[in-house]
Amino acid sequence: MGTEHSYIGWFLLITPLAASVAILLHLYKKHDMAIFASIGSAVICFLIALDVAFGNLPAPEPWTWISLPGSSESPSVNIEIGMIFDALSKGMLLIVTGVGMLVHIYSYGYMKNDPGRGRFFGGLSIFMFSMTGIVLSTNLIELFFFWEGVGLSSYLLIGFWFTKESAAAAANKAFVCNRLADFGFMIGILTYWLLSGSVSIEPAVVANYHPAISLAQVQTTLTPMEQSLHHGPSINVRHIGGIEATSFLLTIMVLGLFLGCVGKSAMFPFHVWLPDAMEGPTPVSALIHAATMVAAGVYMLCRVYPLLILSSTGMTVIASIGCFTAIFAALIAVQQNDIKRILAYSTLSQLGYMVMAVGCGGPDAAMFHLSTHAFFKALLFLAAGSVIHALHDEQDIWKMGGLSKKIPLTYWTFLIGMLALSGFPPFAGFFSKDYILSVAYDRNPIFYWVGVAAAFFTAFYMTRLVVVAFLGPARTPAAEHPHESPPVMTIPLVLLAILSLVGGWSIVGIKAHYHDWFVSVLNAVGLVPTGVESAIPLAESGIFPDWLVPLMTVSAGAVSAFFLYRGRDRDPLNIKLLAHKFYCDEFYDRNLVGGQQRTARVLNWMDSWILEGLIIRGAAYISVGVGEVFRLFQTGSLQTYAFIFSIGGVLLIYFTLFTH
Amino acid sequence: MDITLNHYLAVGAILFVIGLIGVITRRNLIIIYMSLEMMLQAANLTLVAFSRFNGSLDGQVFVFFVITVAAAEVAVGLALIVALYRLRQTTQVQDLTSLKF
Amino acid sequence: MNALFFWLFSIAMIVCALTVVLGRSPVTSAICFAFTIFFMSGLFVMLNAFFLAAVQILVTAGAVMVLFLFIIMLLDLNAAEKIPRQKVWMGCALLLALGFLYVVALTLNATPEGAVTIEQAPLHVPSPRVVAMRTGTHPGATPGFLEDIFDDTHRIGFLLYTNRETTTYIAPFEVTSLLILVAAIGVIVICKQDEPRRPASREEIIREAPPKSTKPETVSTR
Numbered sequence: 001m002g003t004e005h006s007y008i009g010w011f012l013l014i015t016p017l018a019a020s021v022a023i024l025l026h027l028y029k030k031h032d033m034a035i036f037a038s039i040g041s042a043v044i045c046f047l048i049a050l051d052v053a054f055g056n057l058p059a060p061e062p063w064t065w066i067s068l069p070g071s072s073e074s075p076s077v078n079i080e081i082g083m084i085f086d087a088l089s090k091g092m093l094l095i096v097t098g099v100g101m102l103v104h105i106y107s108y109g110y111m112k113n114d115p116g117r118g119r120f121f122g123g124l125s126i127f128m129f130s131m132t133g134i135v136l137s138t139n140l141i142e143l144f145f146f147w148e149g150v151g152l153s154s155y156l157l158i159g160f161w162f163t164k165e166s167a168a169a170a171a172n173k174a175f176v177c178n179r180l181a182d183f184g185f186m187i188g189i190l191t192y193w194l195l196s197g198s199v200s201i202e203p204a205v206v207a208n209y210h211p212a213i214s215l216a217q218v219q220t221t222l223t224p225m226e227q228s229l230h231h232g233p234s235i236n237v238r239h240i241g242g243i244e245a246t247s248f249l250l251t252i253m254v255l256g257l258f259l260g261c262v263g264k265s266a267m268f269p270f271h272v273w274l275p276d277a278m279e280g281p282t283p284v285s286a287l288i289h290a291a292t293m294v295a296a297g298v299y300m301l302c303r304v305y306p307l308l309i310l311s312s313t314g315m316t317v318i319a320s321i322g323c324f325t326a327i328f329a330a331l332i333a334v335q336q337n338d339i340k341r342i343l344a345y346s347t348l349s350q351l352g353y354m355v356m357a358v359g360c361g362g363p364d365a366a367m368f369h370l371s372t373h374a375f376f377k378a379l380l381f382l383a384a385g386s387v388i389h390a391l392h393d394e395q396d397i398w399k400m401g402g403l404s405k406k407i408p409l410t411y412w413t414f415l416i417g418m419l420a421l422s423g424f425p426p427f428a429g430f431f432s433k434d435y436i437l438s439v440a441y442d443r444n445p446i447f448y449w450v451g452v453a454a455a456f457f458t459a460f461y462m463t464r465l466v467v468v469a470f471l472g473p474a475r476t477p478a479a480e481h482p483h484e485s486p487p488v489m490t491i492p493l494v495l496l497a498i499l500s501l502v503g504g505w506s507i508v509g510i511k512a513h514y515h516d517w518f519v520s521v522l523n524a525v526g527l528v529p530t531g532v533e534s535a536i537p538l539a540e541s542g543i544f545p546d547w548l549v550p551l552m553t554v555s556a557g558a559v560s561a562f563f564l565y566r567g568r569d570r571d572p573l574n575i576k577l578l579a580h581k582f583y584c585d586e587f588y589d590r591n592l593v594g595g596q597q598r599t600a601r602v603l604n605w606m607d608s609w610i611l612e613g614l615i616i617r618g619a620a621y622i623s624v625g626v627g628e629v630f631r632l633f634q635t636g637s638l639q640t641y642a643f644i645f646s647i648g649g650v651l652l653i654y655f656t657l658f659t660h
Numbered sequence: 661m662d663i664t665l666n667h668y669l670a671v672g673a674i675l676f677v678i679g680l681i682g683v684i685t686r687r688n689l690i691i692i693y694m695s696l697e698m699m700l701q702a703a704n705l706t707l708v709a710f711s712r713f714n715g716s717l718d719g720q721v722f723v724f725f726v727i728t729v730a731a732a733e734v735a736v737g738l739a740l741i742v743a744l745y746r747l748r749q750t751t752q753v754q755d756l757t758s759l760k761f
Numbered sequence: 762m763n764a765l766f767f768w769l770f771s772i773a774m775i776v777c778a779l780t781v782v783l784g785r786s787p788v789t790s791a792i793c794f795a796f797t798i799f800f801m802s803g804l805f806v807m808l809n810a811f812f813l814a815a816v817q818i819l820v821t822a823g824a825v826m827v828l829f830l831f832i833i834m835l836l837d838l839n840a841a842e843k844i845p846r847q848k849v850w851m852g853c854a855l856l857l858a859l860g861f862l863y864v865v866a867l868t869l870n871a872t873p874e875g876a877v878t879i880e881q882a883p884l885h886v887p888s889p890r891v892v893a894m895r896t897g898t899h900p901g902a903t904p905g906f907l908e909d910i911f912d913d914t915h916r917i918g919f920l921l922y923t924n925r926e927t928t929t930y931i932a933p934f935e936v937t938s939l940l941i942l943v944a945a946i947g948v949i950v951i952c953k954q955d956e957p958r959r960p961a962s963r964e965e966i967i968r969e970a971p972p973k974s975t976k977p978e979t980v981s982t983r
Contacts, residue, residue, distance in 0.1 A: 636760025638692075638753040643684050643853060650861050657868060663767045665882075666875040668804070671771045673865040675778055675797075677858040682782035684854040685847070690787050690833060694794050697825065698778055701801055704817075712808040713877060715886030717916050721930055723813050724917070727820050728937045732944035734825050738832050739948040745836050746954070 009060035009083050012048050012093075012136065015041040016128035023122035031118045035108055038121035042097070042104040042128060049097040053090045059083045062138060079199065082138035086203055087517035091367065091510070092135045092299050095374045096292050100128050102492035103287040106382050109489035110283055110389060120160055120281065127153035127288055134296050140189045140199040143300065147185070147264070150293045151178045157288060158280040170276035177273040181263020188256020191249060192307065206306045207524035247311065254314030257304055258321075265297030265351045268325045272584055274348055278340040282385030285340060290347045290381050291374040298354040298370055302363040306525050309361070319359025323440075323447045326352030328582070330457035334464070335571070335578035338395045339384050342465050346421060347377055349454055353436050356447060362439030364518035368511050369436055372428035372503045376420035379496035383414035386489055387469065390482035397465060398570070402474035407484045411470050413493040418466050420500040422459040423554045425547075431504030434547050435511065452553050459557030467565040475569065668709035676702035689741050689751040693734070700730050763879060766807060774800035787833045791826055798822040809884060812914040885911070 019041035027034040051057045062082030070076030083089075104124060111117040130149025137143035151174075159171030193199050200206070261267065266274035277289045288294075301308065301318070308315060329348035336342045350373050357366035388395055390407050404411040420427035423434070433455060440447035474480040484490070502508055564572060580586070635641075679702060682695030704723045711719025745751055777800060780793040798821045805814035869875050887895070894903055910916060921930050 634760055636757030638756075639684050639687075639850060643850075643857065646680055646684070646857055646861075650857065650864060654864050657864070657871075662878040662880070663764050664876050664878050666869045667767065667771075668808070669869060669875065670865070671775070671804070673862060674775055675801075677861050678775065678778040678782055680861070681851075681854040681858055684857070685850050686782065688787060690829065691781075691790050694781055694790055694829065697821075698781065698794065698797065701798065701817075701821065704813075705801060705804060708805055708808050708810045708813060712810065712879070712884075713882045715883040716888065717885075717913060717920055720810055720813055720913065720917055721920050723810075724816065724921075725933060725937060727813075727816060729940065731820055731825055732941050734828060735948050736944050736951070738828055739951040741832065742836065743951050751836065 007060050008048060008057060009052065009085070009136075012045055012052075012083075012097075012132050013129060015044045015048075016125045016132065020122050020125035020129060023118060023125060028118040028122055034118035034121050038125045039101075039104045039108060041125055042101040045128060045132065046097040046101040049093045052085055053094050057085070059085045065142070079139060079141045081142055083136040084138050084202055085136070087513060087520070088203075088299075088302060088367065089135050091371060091513055091517075093132065095371055096131050096135055097128075099291045099374050099378050099496075100124075100131070100287055102495060103283050103291075103378065103382070106286075106385070106489050106492040107281075107283040109486045110385055111281065114281075116160065120157070123153050123156045123160065124284075124287070127157070127293070131292055131296065135299065138200060138202050140192065140201055140304075143201065143303075144182075144185070144189060147182070147260070147296070147300075150264075150288070150296060151175065151182070154178075154277070154288050154293060157284040158277045160280055160284070164279065166276075167279040170273070170279040174273040174277050177266075177270045178263045181259050181270050183259075184256050185260025185263070186256075188253055188258070188260060191253035191256055195249060195253065201303050203521065203524060206304060207521065247313075251311040251313045254308050254311040255317060257307070258301065258314065258318050261297030261301050261355065262321065263297070264300075265294050265355065266348055267297075267321050267352065267355060268328060271325060271329065271348050272588060275341050275344040275581070278338070278344050282340065282381060282388060285344070286378045286381030286385065289344065291378040294347065294351055295354070295370045295374065298351065298358065298366050301355070301358045302367055305358065305363045306521060308358070309525075315359050315361070317359070319356050319440075319443060319447060322352045322355030322357070322359055323450050324352070325349070326356060326454040327450050327457070328352075330454045330461070332578055332581045333461040334457055335573065335575050336461075337397055337571075339387065339397050339400075339465065339469060340381070340395055342397070342461060343377070343380055343384060346380075346458065346461070349458060350377065350421070353433065353451065353454070356451065357436040357439050360440045360443035360447060362436065362442075362518075363521075364511075364514040365432070365435040365439045367514040367517075368504075369429075369432035371510050371514075372420065372432040372500070375496055375503050376417045376427070376429055376500040379413060379493060379500050380417040380421065382489070382493055382496065383410050383417060386410040386485045386493065387414070387482075389485055389489070391478050394476070394478055397469040399476045400469040400474075400479050401472045401476075402470075402479060403482060404470040406482045409484060409490050410493065413490075413497040414470070415466060416497040416500055418462045420503075422462050422558060423455055423550060424558075425551065426501070426505070428500050428503030428505075430547075430551075431511065434550055437550055452550055455550055456553045456557040459554040460561040463558045463561035464565050467562055468568070472567055665709060665713045669706055672702045672706040672709065675699075675705065687752050687754055689744075689753060692753070693737055693741070697730060697734065700726060763807065766803070770800045770803040770807070774804070788830065791829045791833060794829070795822045795826040798826070808879075810913060812917055885916075 016038075019037040022037055023034045027037060048057070060083055062080035064078060065081045066077065066079040068077040104121075107120070107124065111120055114120065127150060130146045130153055133146030134143055134150060137146060155171050155175045158174050159168050161167045162171070189199060198205060263270050274289060274294065278285050280289070308318070326349050329345045329352060333342050333345035333349065336345060350369070354366040354369050354373070357363070357369065386407070387400070387403065387410060390403070390410070391400065394400065416427065420429040423430045425431075433451075437448055437451050437455075440451050503510060506512065577583070676699050679695045679697075679699035682698065683692050686692050686695065704726055707719045707723045707726070711717060711723075741751055744756070748755065750756075774797050777793045777797040781790045781797060784790045784793060798817055802814040802817045802822075805811075805817060910919075921934055923929060
């Protein structure tokens with residue numbers, strides 16, 4: 001491979017950027033050209049991504065973005081815009097560009113009659129630009145830049161129908177939640193910078209970063225599981241930047257980085273924005289708020305995984321939060337009635353799985369689940385969009401029913417997605433979820449059992465959704481005469497359905513791909529993975545195969561939901577706590593938003609009365625008042641001027657001559 | 661009664677004051693201009709008087725210059741009045757208050 | 762004799778000046794102003810300033826007054842001021858005038874040198890330089906220099922154009938000529954009215970005033 005072709009990598013960023021700039025500057029009223037530019041850029045990106053993944057296209061030369069000279073006290077700072085093409089980013093790049101391309105094509109059909117579709121595709125292109133940037137970033141500053149870029153595009157697209165008050169509020173909510181979390185992310189980045197003198201997340205750099213703590217300390221910070229998992233040779237101990245990396249600082253760093261993930265991936269305390277983000281158009285929900293952007297947090301954690309293992313407290317927190325979010329969101333989803341909100345909570349739950357996997361020491365499992373989840377969750381959202389499209393913007397599942405006969409293609413693809421999400425073999429979700437559960441069992445059986453419980457509820461609410469929405473009689477006139485979506489929408493569905501089916505199979509090799517990557521990461525750090533392959537939960541007794549318990553649980557969930565909801569017109573369960581999402585929004589409204597509003601009111605009062613009123617307007621009024629007084633002397637009458645001037649002259653003569 | 665230097669200076673002062681009164685009270689730009697000219701001539705008179713009583717002709721040379729400058733000033737001033745009249749159709753100073761805010 | 766003419770000229774001059782200031786018609790004012798200058802020239806003559814008296818009549822009473830009258834006629838300002846005189850302004854001005862005169866009176870009172878009569882004052886006091894010229898301590902000395910020249914025109918000429926009597930005034934004199942030149946140019950620039958542009962060619966004439974046979978285009982669009 002010659003380096004002369006390396007610049008092609010830049011087109012992964014340039015193409016969507018050019019499309020979005022062209023659309024936002026010129027084409028947002030010329031819809032056809034905007035759509036052409038956007039879809040074209042997505043297709044080009046996907047083709048380049050194919051070349052990167054399978055053609056071993058070399059990375060482009062990094063371009064120095066910020067360069068500060070160093071001194072004896074502080075090392076020089078060089079922040080580059082570059083690209084990493086390694087196993088991790090190649091896989092993620094394929095998912096982002098592939099799913100992105102399918103969603104672009106789907107959107108062409110879905111948004112066909114929207115008056116703002118040019119703007120919509122502009123937002124999608126900004127998203128493609130930023131997301132590709134996140135995947136390929138070589139350092140945390142570059143990553144943060146693109147991180148905010150996806151936040152921006154998410155904001156723009158959630159609030160796409162900005163005349164709807166709920167959409168505008170949801171966009172603000174997403175933005176504020178992400179800003180709060182990004183503050184923590186920045187602390188994490190800066191701590192890493194402080195400790196290592198670098199912000200690079202290139203695999204070699206990260207793997208070779210070992211803070212100035214002794215090997216013994218590192219070993220004691222690792223749990224027995226991790227030691228068994230990573231009992232490697234000695235670690236090089238280096239002093240960098242003269243700052244001692246205490247375990248406290250390392251924990252701060254890990255938790256800060258994780259906080260970025262908490263915001264972007266909508267983990268428990270910050271999860272409230274994601275369900276509201278469903279106010280955006282459905283393709284956006286599929287691409288940004290299910291398949292890719294929310295997974296960026298998980299991807300980032302995997303990218304900095306060698307840093308995470310430096311703090312066992314951090315790892316425990318990560319695993320716990322992920323685990324809690326998985327069961328928490330699954331429970332809420334059981335009692336939701338909006339088709340997109342059910343899927344949103346399901347996304348939260350699955351993201352919880354992934355984060356739990358990272359925290360349990362299995363980033364390869366997380367990435368595996370991320371990939372399969374991207375397929376089937378995008379599929380589910382697009383199919384849900386197809387349903388909504390068919391029913392003319394009806395999202396309440398209790399107003400659907402009987403759709404399986406009338407829109408069969410949507411039904412069957414949705415069913416495949418549902419089976420994959422629930423974790424039935426041989427669909428993709430089964431393999432990845434099983435892998436995560438086995439990793440979790442290695443770390444702590446509690447995580448495993450909670451994960452299994454979440455899987456039960458996952459199967460339960462997905463079966464409920466299918467039974468209520470697609471089976472039984474039609475409950476409203478609109479549901480009696482749906483129309484199947486055009487091919488431009490169904491073809492992406494079929495492609496994603498195929499991927500959801502085969503994505504987990506070992507011949508496709510996603511699992512092996514990420515496992516190889518993980519092994520290489522551990523080897524680079526100097527650790528040897530030992531336990532993952534042999535850890536089989538519940539297999540000590542030798543009676544059950546490891547996948548049996550999850551499969552039985554999932555089947556139980558599906559069967560119970562099927563018999564509970566078959567033929568019902570109303571929800572037989574009525575759990576207020578779950579229907580109100582554990583009162584999270586209400587709690588935030590009362591305790592956090594109120595306080596924030598009060599602070600804002602006080603600050604507003606200070607701003608408008610003290611700062612603007614007293615200081616700025618006061619100064620203005622003083623000069624105006626002085627001017628008002630002095631303008632009285634300007635009569636405009638020549639006589640007055642001459643008279644006053646003469647008086648002055650006479651007085652001048654008098655005082656010069658006769659006062660001594 | 662012999663005529664002394666003081667007599668001439670007093671006459672010059674009176675002439676100067678009459679010009680000043682004209683400048684202050686009149687409303688017609690042309691008259692104001694004439695009054696100004698009169699004040700200049702009052703100064704001329706005192707200069708010539710001092711010149712005579714000091715036995716030196718330098719004062720007269722100054723008067724010569726003053727007359728020259730006054731002539732040039734009158735020419736320019738009257739041109740301005742003409743231009744102003746073309747623009748505003750008036751030479752009354754109370755009509756010329758554009759600078760007043 | 763001297764006193765008689767002084768009072769005659771002074772009182773006539775002040776009366777004429779008052780007429781200039783108080784007269785209602787600009788033409789009256791202008792004529793009276795000319796007379797003021799004329800009587801002032803009389804005073805100049807009594808002060809042995811014959812040259813300046815002539816210049817005053819020629820330049821001020823002649824050229825300047827003609828200019829004033831010309832402008833008055835040109836702009837048709839002869840109509841008397843309609844607005845009644847403002848008594849307040851008159852009083853203010855009078856007060857100011859009295860104040861000024863009081864200051865002048867104080868000054869004259871405080872300077873006994875002013876009490877010298879015109880007969881006591883020497884007509885020509887030779888400057889130190891002239892003395893040096895006469896006594897020969899100055900290069901190019903001439904005995905009896907300027908002793909026989911008494912007419913003021915001659916002597917002002919010496920003052921303006923030579924450096925024999927005192928330092929020369931030639932540079933200010935030349936600058937004055939420049940000033941007058943600038944004033945002349947300025948007057949032309951200020952007063953020059955842009956002539957309305959004449960159409961240069963036949964095409965332009967037709968465009969500006971189309972022949973009557975062609976119909977206006979706007980009517981047909983209705």
